[in-house]
Every structure is written in C-alpha cells, then in structure tokens.
Amino acid sequence: MDQFVQQLLNGLFLGAIYALIALGYTMVYGVLRFINFAHGDVFMLGAFGGLYVHKALAPLLNALPWPLALAVVMLASMAICAALGIAIEYFAYRPLRNRPRLNVLITAIGVSLFIEYTGQLVFGATQQPFPAIIPRQNISGLGGLTVTMTQVIVVVVTTALLIGLRYIVMRTRLGLAMRALSLNPTAAALMGVNTSVVISFTFGLGSALAAAGGILYASLYPSVDPFMGIQPGIKAFVAAVLGGIGNIPGAALGGMIIGVVETLVTGYSQKLGIPSGYKEGVAFIILILILLFKPSGLLGKVEREKV
Amino acid sequence: MQLLLKYRTQAFLLLALLVSFVVSQASDNIDGYVLQIMLVAGINIILAVSLNLVNGHTGQFSLGHAGFMGVGAYMSAAVSVEMGPSILGLLGGPSTLSHGVTFVIALLVGGLCAAVCGWMVGVPSLRLRGDYLAIVTLGFNEIIRVVFQNTSSSGPFGGALGMRGIPDYSTFFWVFGIAAICIYVVASMVNSTYGRGFLAVRDDEVASESMGVNTVRYKVVAFVLGAFFAGLAGGLYAHLFGAIDPKGFGFLKSVDIIIMVILGGMGSTLGVVVAAIGLTTLNEQLRDAEKFRMIVFSILLIVMMIVRPQGLLPVTFEKKRRKSA
Numbered sequence: 001m002d003q004f005v006q007q008l009l010n011g012l013f014l015g016a017i018y019a020l021i022a023l024g025y026t027m028v029y030g031v032l033r034f035i036n037f038a039h040g041d042v043f044m045l046g047a048f049g050g051l052y053v054h055k056a057l058a059p060l061l062n063a064l065p066w067p068l069a070l071a072v073v074m075l076a077s078m079a080i081c082a083a084l085g086i087a088i089e090y091f092a093y094r095p096l097r098n099r100p101r102l103n104v105l106i107t108a109i110g111v112s113l114f115i116e117y118t119g120q121l122v123f124g125a126t127q128q129p130f131p132a133i134i135p136r137q138n139i140s141g142l143g144g145l146t147v148t149m150t151q152v153i154v155v156v157v158t159t160a161l162l163i164g165l166r167y168i169v170m171r172t173r174l175g176l177a178m179r180a181l182s183l184n185p186t187a188a189a190l191m192g193v194n195t196s197v198v199i200s201f202t203f204g205l206g207s208a209l210a211a212a213g214g215i216l217y218a219s220l221y222p223s224v225d226p227f228m229g230i231q232p233g234i235k236a237f238v239a240a241v242l243g244g245i246g247n248i249p250g251a252a253l254g255g256m257i258i259g260v261v262e263t264l265v266t267g268y269s270q271k272l273g274i275p276s277g278y279k280e281g282v283a284f285i286i287l288i289l290i291l292l293f294k295p296s297g298l299l300g301k302v303e304r305e306k307v
Numbered sequence: 308m309q310l311l312l313k314y315r316t317q318a319f320l321l322l323a324l325l326v327s328f329v330v331s332q333a334s335d336n337i338d339g340y341v342l343q344i345m346l347v348a349g350i351n352i353i354l355a356v357s358l359n360l361v362n363g364h365t366g367q368f369s370l371g372h373a374g375f376m377g378v379g380a381y382m383s384a385a386v387s388v389e390m391g392p393s394i395l396g397l398l399g400g401p402s403t404l405s406h407g408v409t410f411v412i413a414l415l416v417g418g419l420c421a422a423v424c425g426w427m428v429g430v431p432s433l434r435l436r437g438d439y440l441a442i443v444t445l446g447f448n449e450i451i452r453v454v455f456q457n458t459s460s461s462g463p464f465g466g467a468l469g470m471r472g473i474p475d476y477s478t479f480f481w482v483f484g485i486a487a488i489c490i491y492v493v494a495s496m497v498n499s500t501y502g503r504g505f506l507a508v509r510d511d512e513v514a515s516e517s518m519g520v521n522t523v524r525y526k527v528v529a530f531v532l533g534a535f536f537a538g539l540a541g542g543l544y545a546h547l548f549g550a551i552d553p554k555g556f557g558f559l560k561s562v563d564i565i566i567m568v569i570l571g572g573m574g575s576t577l578g579v580v581v582a583a584i585g586l587t588t589l590n591e592q593l594r595d596a597e598k599f600r601m602i603v604f605s606i607l608l609i610v611m612m613i614v615r616p617q618g619l620l621p622v623t624f625e626k627k628r629r630k631s632a
Contacts (some may be wrong), residue, residue: 110608117601286447
C-alpha cells in the first residue's frame with residue numbers, strides 16, 4: 001500500500017511537469033489550431049538555458065540563498081525561451097499563416113529537428129549533469145513515504161505558474177484577446193484584436209512555461225541532453241489531448257493523469273509481467289484510445305465540422 | 308503500334324524489369340560502393356512512392372512509414388533466417404532458384420505482415436484528420452519500435468541488438484524489379500477511373516463523400532497498399548545489409564521518407580522518384596558531415612514549406628483546378 005501511495009506521489013510530481021509543457025501545446029492550439037511539434041525542444045532549451053545561466057552566474061548565485069538563486073535561473077531561462085518561442089513563430093510559422101495546416105505541421109517537424117540537431121552541435125551529444133540548484137535532500141515524516149525537496153519545489157512552482165497563467169488568461173486584456181482569438185479569429189480581428197501580437201504573446205507564454213518545466217525536469221532527473229525534450233514533449237502533447245486540446249485546466253489535469261499512469265506502469269511492470277521498456281509506448285496507447293473514443297478529451301467541448 | 312500505345316504502361320514495366328535483370332547480371336562490374344548506393348536509392352524509391360500513395364495522392368498525412376518498413380524487415384528476415392534452411396532443403400539445396408524462392412516467400416510474408424499492420428492503423432485512424440492522424444501514425448511507429456526493442460535478446464528478433472546474419476539476397480534485379488512494380492501499381496492505380504477516388508478524398512473529403520465516393524475504403528486501400536510496399540522495402544533492406552536493429556525504423560527514418568515525398572511534390576510519382584534518388588545521393592555526400600546532415604535536411608523542410616510547398620516537380624494537371632485547396 002505504502003509503495004502504491006509513493007508511486008502515486010511520484011507520478012503526481014512528474015505529472016506537474018508534463019502539465020507545464022502541455023499548457024504550451026494547448027494554448028498554441030487554442031489560438032492557431034495547430035500542433036507545435038517543436039514545443040518539446042523549447043523545453044529542452046529551457047533546461048540548457050538554466051544550465052548555462054547557472055554556469056555564467058555561478059559566483060553570484062552561490063552567494064544567494066538557494067530559493068533566490070533558483071528564481072534567478074528560472075526567470076532568466078524563461079525569458080530566453082520566451083524570446084526563442086516568439087522568434088520561432090515569427091520566422092517559421094508566420095509566413096505560413098492561412099496555408100493548409102499540414103504544411104505548418106511539416107514545418108513544425110522541421111523546426112523540431114533543426115533545434116535538436118543544432119543543439120547537438122552546440123551543446124554536444126553527450127548527457128551533461130545538471131547543477132543541484134535545489135538542495136538534494138529528503139523530507140521524510142509522512143509515514144514511510146519519501147519526498148525530496150526537488151519534488152516539493154516542483155509542486156510549488158507549478159502551482160504558482162498555473163495561478164499566474166490563470167490570472168493572465170482570465171484577467172488581463174491580452175488574455176481576453178487570446179480567448180477571443182481561440183473562439184473566433186475573424187471576429188476577434190474585426191473587433192480590433194491585433195492577432196499577430198496575441199499569437200506572439202501566446203508563443204512566448206507557452207515557451208516560458210516549457211522552460212520552467214525544463215528546469216524542474218532537469219532538477220528531478222539531474223542530467224540534460226539535446227534530445228531530452230522528445231519523450232516529455234510527446235507525453236505532454238498526449239496530456240493536452242487527454243484534457244481536451246485548447247482547454248487550459250484540461251491540460252493540467254491531463255498532465256497529472258499521464259504522469260501517474262506512466263509511473264504506475266513503470267513501478268508495477270514486473271508484477272504485471274510487461275517489460276519496463278514498454279512505458280515509452282504507454283502514452284501513445286492512451287492517445288490512440290482517447291482519439292478513438294473521446295476525441296474531444298476529458299474537459300474539451302465537441303466541435304462539429306462544418307462544410 | 309496502337310497496341311503498344313494502349314499497353315504502354317505495361318510495356319514500361321516489362322522494359323524496367325528486363326533492364327534491371329540485365330544490369331543485375333552485369334552488377335559484378337559495378338563498383339561495390341556505387342552499387343550499394345544504387346540499391347539503397349532503389350529501396351528509397353519504393354518507400355517514397357508507397358508513402359506518396361498515402362500522403363500525396365490520398366492526402367492522409369502518415370508519419371509512421373518506417374514502422375511498416377520495420378515490420379517487413381523483421382518478418383522477412385525471420386523467415387529467411389529461421390525457415391530458410393528448411394525451404395532450401397525442400398528445393399534440393401542452395402541454388403539460384405531455391406534462394407530466389409526463399410527470398411520471394413520471405414518478402415511476401417514481410418509485405419503481408421506490414422499490410423496487416425497498415426490495416427490495423429488505417430481502420431481506427433479513419434476518424435482522424437490532419438495533424439491527429441499524423442500523431443497517431445507516429446505513435447504506431449513508436450509502438451512497433453518499442454515492441455521489437457523489448458523482445459527477448461535470445462529470441463528470433465534479438466531485442467535491442469536486432470538481428471544479424473541475414474542472407475544477402477537483395478540484388479539489383481530484386482530491388483529495382485520491385486521498385487518498378489511499385490511505381491507501376493501506384494501510378495496505374497491512381498490514374499485509373501477507380502483511382503480518381505484517392506484524389507477526390509485528398510481534394511475534398513466531405514464533397515467526395517456526398518458524391519458517393521467510399522472514402523473509408525479508399526483510405527484503407529491506400530494505407531494497406533502503402534504498408535505492403537513499405538514492408539517489401541523493409542525486406543529488401545534487411546537482406547541488403549544483413550543486419551537490422553529497432554532504432555533504424557524509428558521516427559527519423561519516417562522523416563527521411565517524408566522529406567523525399569515533400570521535396571518531390573506530394574502526389575507526383577516522377578518527382579518523388581527523382582527526390583528519392585537525389586536525397587540518397589545527398590545523404591552519401593553528407594556522410595562525412597553526419598553532424599550537419601539533419602540540420603541541412605530540417606532547413607530544407609522549412610524552406611520548402613515556405614517557398615515551394617507543392618514540391619520541386621508538382622503534378623501538372625494541378626493548374627487546371629479552379630482554386631488550390
């Protein structure tokens with residue numbers, strides 16, 4: 001039983017990170033109706049951003065208390081990735097606006113491969129250790145359960161970011177514009193919403209969240225490599241679809257579910273008699289099942305296709 | 308003369324088969340390295356033309372072609388490694404004929420298994436469109452890879468290490484013969500009255516359905532046929548290199564094939580064949596610069612989509628259409 005609760009907790013911590021990445025997919029889908037394949041790679045760049053910012057500012061950061069150091073590293077990396085996200089949208093996706101969606105998808109695959117292989121060239125193909133910005137210590141006392149400091153921080157940061165995001169989307173003018181755009185782009189443009197600015201803003205916001213997710217992920221599994229974004233990216237995408245793509249609370253819920261399911265499958269693979277290597281396939285099986293039985297996702301609304 | 312005109316596609320097929328047979332007989336005179344590149348180009352032609360049936364002609368964006376190729380490669384290799392000796396024994400020991408028969412059986416088993424997988428992907432995916440279909444086919448590709456990767460390392464498929472010691476049956480004749488058949492089948496199918504349905508599904512699914520086109524059947528046929536030829540290509544690949552491993556049939560291989568289709572022009576068989584040959588050669592040129600290979604290809608993909616999304620050699624009758632999709 002204890003083991004089950006422990007696995008469940010681990011799954012929730014991992015799921016929190018998937019939720020952060022899934023938000024980026026879902027927001028971009030909301031405003032542009034396409035899957036930003038390169039989002040997982042922005043997540044990878046966020047982790048590397050954290051690594052290099054930490055390297056560059058090491059003397060300064062060592063003098064600061066660690067929560068402050070973490071905040072500095074995270075905000076810097078989020079800013080860098082937000083700029084990169086906006087640049088990706090500007091150079092690769094904007095020229096394709098109003099083209100068939102498939103063309104944009106192909107471009108997105110191209111951008112994803114470009115980031116991965118350029119990353120391999122710049123950062124090197126080998127795994128690099130991620131610095132212990134968050135002290136690696138266990139917090140025990142919950143009746144035999146182990147929770148690390150990193151896991152606590154993951155939940156705290158994720159919750160804070162989700163609240164912040166909810167505030168931006170529901171209470172600010174840009175958030176209002178985002179919602180208007182996802183409801184009806186033409187009508188929003190007619191009402192004076194500057195769609196280009198809103199789309200750039202959405203990409204920046206999503207990329208910043210992915211960067212935060214990257215740093216948290218790299219703190220949880222302390223190593224980074226140029227291809228680390230592929231698997232979490234796919235799982236987060238599945239999470240977004242599971243929750244109902246375009247739906248922000250849905251993405252958070254989906255992320256949690258994917259994290260828990262994946263951890264449970266890995267933890268109980270021996271008892272169930274399936275090789276643990278199959279965990280890479282779990283996300284896809286969930287994806288196929290949702291798309292077949294409830295394509296609108298758990299919280300999404302059904303969209304009728306009009307002729 | 309009239310007869311020849313009427314059956315000109317069949318005549319081309321026979322000619323291609325004949326030429327590949329003759330070249331095959333003389334292949335000892337070709338430099339081994341050049342021959343290998345030619346064979347790889349031939350396999351890529353099969354892959355690209357068969358993917359073009361799904362992606363180009365029928366407009367269903369599949370990202371999982373390498374998965375079908377992998378099924379074909381594994382199954383055909385298993386047949387020729389595990390059952391090859393007994394088939395050879397039945398036919399009276401190793402000879403050109405018995406090797407040929409073994410290879411045909413292996414290829415057909417590989418192709419049919421891949422076709423079954425294509426059917427399994429095609430049928431449930433029919434409810435999905437565009438990017439969702441792309442992701443699901445990518446998912447199937449990954450699942451196929453994960454399944455082969457997690458087989459027992461002592462079993463016939465060798466787990467993550469893959470299979471070794473597959474007999475090298477793939478000669479010029481087999482590769483280009485099958486490539487010719489593949490081009491013939493796809494081209495004559497698409498250009499037939501029946502085949503207009505594929506293009507109709509691509510151009511406007513809702514409209515074609517209301518005009519009585521059985522869109523479901525066309526999509527399944529495209530998937531199954533595409534997977535079958537991908538399976539054959541996989542079998543040829545396995546029997547060319549003699550060793551296969553699950554990583555070779557992942558997402559990146561699928562992207563390689565997709566780049567050929569996009570570069571050639573979706574729906575243009577000639578363009579895709581040219582692109583397959585061109586990219587195989589470019590691949591060899593970039594072998595010394597492995598680090599830059601994927602960067603070059605990804606930039607190619609992005610620039611193509613922005614500047615010339617219809618491909619280098621687009622289909623000509625496209626001009627007649629009132630407006631582009």
